[in-house]
Amino acid sequence: MRLARIGGSGTAILLVCAIAGAAPVYFGNHKIQREFDTTPAWRTVEISCPLDGWTLTTHSDELKVEILGGPTVQGSDWQLLSVPQQAAKNKERRLTVCLGTDKAPGLQAEITYAVREGEGWLRKAVRLSGPKGLVVSRVDLEPMTLTPAPRNHSGKGMPILIGGRCWFGVEYPASRNRIEAGRLELVHFPGREVGGKGLACKTAVCGVARPGQALAMAFEEYLNTVALPPRHFLHYNSWYDLRGAELTPTRLLETYEGFRKGLMEPYGVELDSVVIDDGWQERRSIWRPRKDIYPQGFGPLARDLEAQGTRLGLWMPLSGFNLDVAWGTRKGYEKSSVGNWYCLGGRRFYSAMRDAAARLIREGNLNYYKHDFNFLSCQAEGHDHLPTSQHGHETNVDRTLELLKYEREIQPGIFLNVTSGMWFSPWWLMYADSI
Numbered sequence: 001m002r003l004a005r006i007g008g009s010g011t012a013i014l015l016v017c018a019i020a021g022a023a024p025v026y027f028g029n030h031k032i033q034r035e036f037d038t039t040p041a042w043r044t045v046e047i048s049c050p051l052d053g054w055t056l057t058t059h060s061d062e063l064k065v066e067i068l069g070g071p072t073v074q075g076s077d078w079q080l081l082s083v084p085q086q087a088a089k090n091k092e093r094r095l096t097v098c099l100g101t102d103k104a105p106g107l108q109a110e111i112t113y114a115v116r117e118g119e120g121w122l123r124k125a126v127r128l129s130g131p132k133g134l135v136v137s138r139v140d141l142e143p144m145t146l147t148p149a150p151r152n153h154s155g156k157g158m159p160i161l162i163g164g165r166c167w168f169g170v171e172y173p174a175s176r177n178r179i180e181a182g183r184l185e186l187v188h189f190p191g192r193e194v195g196g197k198g199l200a201c202k203t204a205v206c207g208v209a210r211p212g213q214a215l216a217m218a219f220e221e222y223l224n225t226v227a228l229p230p231r232h233f234l235h236y237n238s239w240y241d242l243r244g245a246e247l248t249p250t251r252l253l254e255t256y257e258g259f260r261k262g263l264m265e266p267y268g269v270e271l272d273s274v275v276i277d278d279g280w281q282e283r284r285s286i287w288r289p290r291k292d293i294y295p296q297g298f299g300p301l302a303r304d305l306e307a308q309g310t311r312l313g314l315w316m317p318l319s320g321f322n323l324d325v326a327w328g329t330r331k332g333y334e335k336s337s338v339g340n341w342y343c344l345g346g347r348r349f350y351s352a353m354r355d356a357a358a359r360l361i362r363e364g365n366l367n368y369y370k371h372d373f374n375f376l377s378c379q380a381e382g383h384d385h386l387p388t389s390q391h392g393h394e395t396n397v398d399r400t401l402e403l404l405k406y407e408r409e410i411q412p413g414i415f416l417n418v419t420s421g422m423w424f425s426p427w428w429l430m431y432a433d434s435i
């Protein structure tokens with residue numbers, strides 16, 4: 001490689017210009033390897049399995065970044081800003097490259113590829129930085145064409161399976177993943193400024209199956225390392241039984257007692273939770289229990305249930321569905337522009353939702369949430385997202401993940417069930433116990 005210094009608006013930056021014939025860079029372990037070239041730009045040329053020499057040839061633009069109101073930067077638009085660095089820590093090895101571009105002065109991408117000992121997959125993390133005011137609209141984490149072209153395949157938050165040996169994905173349930181005419185796309189829509197603290201993009205991951213291993217099993221081997229451990233959770237849900245004003249502590253305790261005597265005790269079965277579905281809430285609030293039914297909140301009912309060997313759980317849509325949204329809007333909680341629910345991308349509603357989630361866990365010592373009616377869509381102006389469907393969706397998904405994480409921090413053993421409105425991305429399982 002030849003080092004060249006070029007000037008740019010008064011400040012010289014160091015560019016590493018690759019020369020023809022520069023040696024390729026290899027990164028991986030004995031199960032998976034990624035080969036890079038530096039001409040005409042930093043790019044992946046091959047993903048392989050060293051165990052038997054299986055190889056996937058890639059024509060990669062490595063990273064595609066769309067700037068709001070500005071250019072798209074990809075492939076040879078990027079230049080290496082320094083020599084690629086390798087580092088090892090514990091059982092993980094990393095390769096880091098820093099890219100810059102003349103197309104968007106000041107925009108820089110730091111890409112870190114990481115692989116752990118014994119694992120047949122490697123991650124690709126991208127961090128963007130740049131001048132204040134520069135907003136990144138769309139990021140394609142693995143823009144590449146594969147040969148021979150695998151069959152077309154797509155799905156939001158789904159792994160992309162290639163030729164029985166290789167899989168790609170994003171550790172995020174809402175990325176737009178697809179392969180069409182041999183072209184792979186793993187896309188998300190941050191709609192965020194890169195100035196100041198920078199922007200951490202979602203993490204891409206790709207893996208290979210060992211010779212003779214089914215690809216689904218190879219993916220599951222990876223998934224088991226990131227998903228919450230599966231567990232059994234038996235609960236009673238009030239929805240098909242008690243509604244509205246019937247949801248009194250007395251009726252709930254009677255119902256539990258009926259189950260306990262008739263169906264559980266004789267067979268040595270225990271119920272993990274008694275879950276109150278829709279109807280417990282004071283609609284003119286952000287998830288406060290009805291005063292006419294629970295004058296002292298959920299504390300007394302929770303203690304009675306615990307005395308009888310079970311716990312309390314609650315239905316609570318994070319969208320605020322079936323609260324009085326007109327009341328909330330007058331109070332300043334941000335409503336979604338596309339339906340009668342709140343937007344988690346609204347700062348006031350998100351903050352109130354976070355407080356409510358924590359308050360109820362503490363008040364009722366909850367061990368279960370049913371997060372129903374996940375609409376996750378909004379295009380409103382003035383919320384903490386760009387006013388488009390993609391950016392409103394991504395922010396709502398991001399905030400949902402933050403809430404799930406927060407709830408588990410407060411109550412580590414809580415069972416979190418995300419229900420209607422969800423789609424079957426395996427990456428939900430990093431945050432929720434069931435979909």
Ligand SMILES: [Zn+2]
Pocket residue numbers: 334335336337343344345346378379380383384385392
């Ligand atoms: Zn919104």
